[in-house]
Amino acid sequence: MSHLLPLRRAPTAQGRTIARAVVRALHTEVALYPKPGLVSLIDSGAHHDMDATTFLRSLFSLRHYFAAIADLGAAGHPFASLQWLGMRAEQRMLTATGGINTHRGAIFCLGLLAAAAGWQRARGQRPDRTTLARTVVELWGEAIAEAGSLSRTSNGSRAVRRYGARGAREEVLEGFPTLITVALPALDEVQTGLDCARRARVQALFAVMAELEDTNLLHRGGPDGLAFVQREARLFLERGGVHAPDWMERAVALHRACVQRHLSPGGAADVLAAACFLKDLEE
Numbered sequence: 001m002s003h004l005l006p007l008r009r010a011p012t013a014q015g016r017t018i019a020r021a022v023v024r025a026l027h028t029e030v031a032l033y034p035k036p037g038l039v040s041l042i043d044s045g046a047h048h049d050m051d052a053t054t055f056l057r058s059l060f061s062l063r064h065y066f067a068a069i070a071d072l073g074a075a076g077h078p079f080a081s082l083q084w085l086g087m088r089a090e091q092r093m094l095t096a097t098g099g100i101n102t103h104r105g106a107i108f109c110l111g112l113l114a115a116a117a118g119w120q121r122a123r124g125q126r127p128d129r130t131t132l133a134r135t136v137v138e139l140w141g142e143a144i145a146e147a148g149s150l151s152r153t154s155n156g157s158r159a160v161r162r163y164g165a166r167g168a169r170e171e172v173l174e175g176f177p178t179l180i181t182v183a184l185p186a187l188d189e190v191q192t193g194l195d196c197a198r199r200a201r202v203q204a205l206f207a208v209m210a211e212l213e214d215t216n217l218l219h220r221g222g223p224d225g226l227a228f229v230q231r232e233a234r235l236f237l238e239r240g241g242v243h244a245p246d247w248m249e250r251a252v253a254l255h256r257a258c259v260q261r262h263l264s265p266g267g268a269a270d271v272l273a274a275a276c277f278l279k280d281l282e283e
């Protein structure tokens with residue numbers, strides 16, 4: 001039961017620093033607008049059962065989790081310990097939200113990245129996008145693959161089985177390819193070119209939506225729903241993305257179209273939050 005230790009001990013300064021960066025990234029994501037179909041501070045998107053307050057309550061309930069899992073990573077704990085902590089965090093999230101799934105994807109992918117950041121910093125290494133992704137796979141990839149899907153009834157696992165899609169787990173096991181090769185380059189390019197964090201994040205979200213096999217979209221709209229969002233996101237980018245004068249109008253138009261179709265790219269939102277976390281770590 002050694003994985004209980006970090007829960008009993010106060011988080012380390014290192015764990016708290018990493019956790020603050022994760023919470024900042026998750027807050028940045030939910031506060032960003034427009035995000036097609038997704039919850040923001042402006043509206044609830046395609047969601048009837050949650051709003052920004054739900055997300056903020058959930059975030060508050062997870063404030064200790066990200067510090068504790070960073071400390072577990074620092075101490076070199078196996079995936080079983082991380083998974084145990086992640087499942088407890090999911091329970092706390094569900095208690096805080098009245099049973100609504102706001103951050104399951106984030107608890108998983110950002111939990112693993114936080115644990116890897118803890119491991120690297122405890123060994124005097126400076127985490128960056130390449131080393132962090134590689135650390136997750138090298139330390140816990142085999143166990144994550146062996147653990148498989150804990151739930152055969154989750155929306156994501158059903159979408160993976162039914163459509164043969166790549167879900168959150170596959171994204172991690174392949175070394176976070178969408179995060180590293182799509183989200184972060186889009187963030188970097190716009191941040192450098194326009195020096196506008198908001199437009200950089202919107203561009204990164206659309207770049208991810210254009211590529212990601214998002215199981216949220218598959219369970220909500222099937223392959224047609226996923227194809228619609230990927231196609232519209234590619235069109236947005238081909239017409240200049242956030243560099244175009246009418247970028248806001250076109251992004252809001254897709255937001256409204258997703259709401260009307262009950263489509264919500266939650267996976268893309270999680271990848272965006274992970275990109276914001278990595279940018280924070282690299283600064």
Ligand SMILES: CC(C)(COP(=O)(O)OP(=O)(O)OC[C@H]1O[C@@H](n2cnc3c(N)ncnc32)[C@H](O)[C@@H]1O)[C@@H](O)C(=O)NCCC(=O)NCCS
Nearest residue numbers: 086105108111154155156157167168171213214215266267
């Ligand atoms: C692997 C997880 C996400 C379960 O996901 P599952 O595929 O069963 O589907 P579920 O619908 O519950 O959640 C998937 C979430 O991932 C996100 N997502 C969907 N598609 C993708 C994708 N292609 N890439 C990244 N994220 C995605 C969405 O936000 C979605 O909400 C994870 O919740 C899990 O196994 N949790 C158990 C506890 C655990 O292992 N924790 C580890 C802590 S480090």
Ligand SMILES: Nc1ncnc2c1ncn2[C@@H]1O[C@H](COP(=O)(O)OP(=O)(O)OP(=O)(O)O)[C@@H](O)[C@H]1O
Nearest residue numbers: 030038039101102103104105106155216266269270
């Ligand atoms: N801003 C956001 N708005 C909506 N979903 C988000 C946002 N950011 C991240 N997500 C992710 O999307 C998931 C919620 O999407 P969705 O509601 O489609 O999933 P679900 O709870 O599995 O499905 P359902 O609500 O139909 O039961 C969250 O678990 C979270 O991982």
